[in-house]
Every structure is written in structure tokens, then in C-alpha cells.
Amino acid sequence: MKVILKETIDSLGIIGNEVTVADGYARNYLLPQNKAVLATPQNRKILEQDKKKFELQIAKEKEFAEKMAARLNGVSCKISAKVSERDRLYGSVKIHDIIKALEKQDIKVDKRMILLREPIKKTGTQKIPIRIYTDVEPVIEVEVVPE
Numbered sequence: 001m002k003v004i005l006k007e008t009i010d011s012l013g014i015i016g017n018e019v020t021v022a023d024g025y026a027r028n029y030l031l032p033q034n035k036a037v038l039a040t041p042q043n044r045k046i047l048e049q050d051k052k053k054f055e056l057q058i059a060k061e062k063e064f065a066e067k068m069a070a071r072l073n074g075v076s077c078k079i080s081a082k083v084s085e086r087d088r089l090y091g092s093v094k095i096h097d098i099i100k101a102l103e104k105q106d107i108k109v110d111k112r113m114i115l116l117r118e119p120i121k122k123t124g125t126q127k128i129p130i131r132i133y134t135d136v137e138p139v140i141e142v143e144v145v146p147e
Contacts, residue, residue, distance in 0.1 A: 001026045002039035004047055008061060009035060010112070014134065016047060016054035065133030072109075072130060073138040077101035083123055083146040092119035093144055098128065101142070120144055 001023045008014045012021065018039050021030065030036040037043045047054075079101050082090045095114045102109055115129045115137070123144045129137045 003030055003036040004039050004043055005036050007035050008058075008133075010131070010134075014058055016051065016058075018044075018047075062133060062136070065136040068132050069136050069138040072107065072132070072140060074140075075102070075105065075107065075138075076141040076143060077105065078143045078145055080145050080147040081123075087123045087146075089121050089123070089144070092121045093142070094119045098142055102140075 002018060002020050003026050004018050005013055005015055012019050026036065026038075031038070077098070079093050079097055081093060084090060095111050095116050098114055098116070099109060099111060109130060113130050113132060115131055120126055120142065123146060125141055125143045127139050128142050129139050131137050
């Protein structure tokens with residue numbers, strides 16, 4: 001089913017894009033949540049009229065993302081964890097732990113923004129990218145130290 005996005009969705013595209021999605025996804029999520037409209041000729045005409053409004057909103061989102069990226073770039077946070085003799089953690093450091101460490105520095109990020117492929121299981125410093133907006137990914141340092 002073809003739909004026109006009314007807001008930016010990371011996995012689909014930016015506001016104003018016409019995308020093809022599964023019928024159930026459109027019917028059960030996008031349309032009821034008012035995140036998209038059906039791609040009909042009438043809605044396409046409305047899209048053309050609102051294109052400048054969408055471009056302005058995209059510019060605002062991008063500007064906010066760049067400001068946030070400038071604030072996040074180079075941020076370092078320490079997380080202490082219980083460690084065995086070989087510097088391996090008993091548990092692991094997950095996205096939730098990174099969010100808590102960033103909140104202590106008055107930085108709020110959503111869990112979907114942190115691009116941690118797998119939990120951290122060793123002590124040391126790791127570089128973790130954070131996706132704020134498409135093509136805006138600052139890198140933070142997470143240092144895991146023994147408790």
C-alpha cells in the first residue's frame with residue numbers, strides 16, 4: 001500500500017515522502033496514529049500545496065539535530081560494573097545503562113537513538129554512535145570500569 005508520510009519515521013523516511021508499506025502496517029499503525037495518509041491523487045495535490053511547510057519542518061528538525069549532535073559529540077560517561085578476574089563483566093552494559101549515565105549529565109536520548117549492536121561485556125572504552133536524525137550520528141565514549 002502506498003502512503004504519504006505526515007511525520008518523519010526513521011525506518012521509512014522523512015515527512016512528505018511517498019512510501020510503499022505492508023497493508024497491515026498502514027491500516028493498523030500509520031493511518032490510525034495519523035502518521036500517514038493514503039497516496040491518492042487528492043492527497044498528492046494537498047502534499048504539493050504543503051510542500052513548503054514540510055521543507056520548513058525538515059529544516060527545523062535538522063537544525064535541532066545538529067545542535068544536539070554538537071552537544072553530544074565527544075561526551076564521555078563512566079559506568080561501573082562488577083567484574084571477574086579476567087576483566088569480564090558478570091552481566092553486561094546495555095542501552096538502558098547508557099541512558100542512565102547520560103541522564104546524570106542532563107542529556108536525554110531515546111533508547112532507539114543509541115546504536116549499540118550488542119551489549120558491552122568487557123571493561124574499557126567503547127565508542128557508541130547515536131542517531132539523532134538521518135545522517136546525523138555523533139559518537140560518545142562509554143568507559144566501563146570495575147566496581
